[in-house]
Amino acid sequence: MNEGRFRGRGLRFTEPRRAILDVLSTTTDHLSAEDIYLAVHGDYPGIGLTTVYRTLELLIEMGLVYRFQFGDGRNRYELIQNRLKPGHHHHLVCINCKKIIDYGGGRGRNRFSSGSGRK
Amino acid sequence: MNEGRFRGRGLRFTEPRRAILDVLSTTTDHLSAEDIYLAVHGDYPGIGLTTVYRTLELLIEMGLVYRFQFGDGRNRYELIQNRLKPGHHHHLVCINCKKIIDYGGGRGRNRFSSGSGRK
DNA sequence: CTACTTGCAAACACTTTGCACATCC
């Protein structure tokens, strides 16, 4: 189901790309590039960190992945459509006290209205 | 009023420290270390970037300054007690759609309850 | 054969650390 998204853009659905999507789709964690690299490295030792970064960049451009930060200096990545955590959900973070609230994603009502999300 | 906080810890209230606090207390912006460095540099060309970083670290330990990130790869700093923006206020950020809501700080009711802020 | 992919190493941007000198009390 993912191959077509690549082919449609003249891109190839290579082993590294499939492996990285696999890792992202089988966790609800917010992974860093290195997390993903290490996870993939078990099965495919040939895949380098550079490829992980480039693939993530590509997946973001394709609208499949979000990138964000939790304040520890490294980027985090998450599949937008994830069977384990479906739909669009928000991450509310109080940068002062570090409280993080994951909510949304069509699993029912939230205590907060979702607003219009101005850029 | 700040000197005492330093002396009480056996620390000195030096010119760089005063200058950096000055910059922070005269803006409501969320400044990066380099922003602060450049602002201070006009009046005190001798103050280096290293000192800015070390002073900010110290101010955080002292509980005077917050550090956080807006997702552009650099840290941002803000005075906790700021005459222009008083009291404790939260920064709610949806990391997905980038909406940022500043609220709180004792200027009246918010649309959201503030919760208990678990770590 | 042409465009797309990749790994390695080098380059980058921001931040931290090592060290010698300066300063305060």
Next chain:
DNA sequence: GGATGTGCAAAGTGTTTGCAAGTAG
């Protein structure tokens, strides 16, 4: 003179880029 503070340069960390080699269609 001992602890604190500083600037410079070097090291560190996470990320991106240059480049030559590999591969699909």
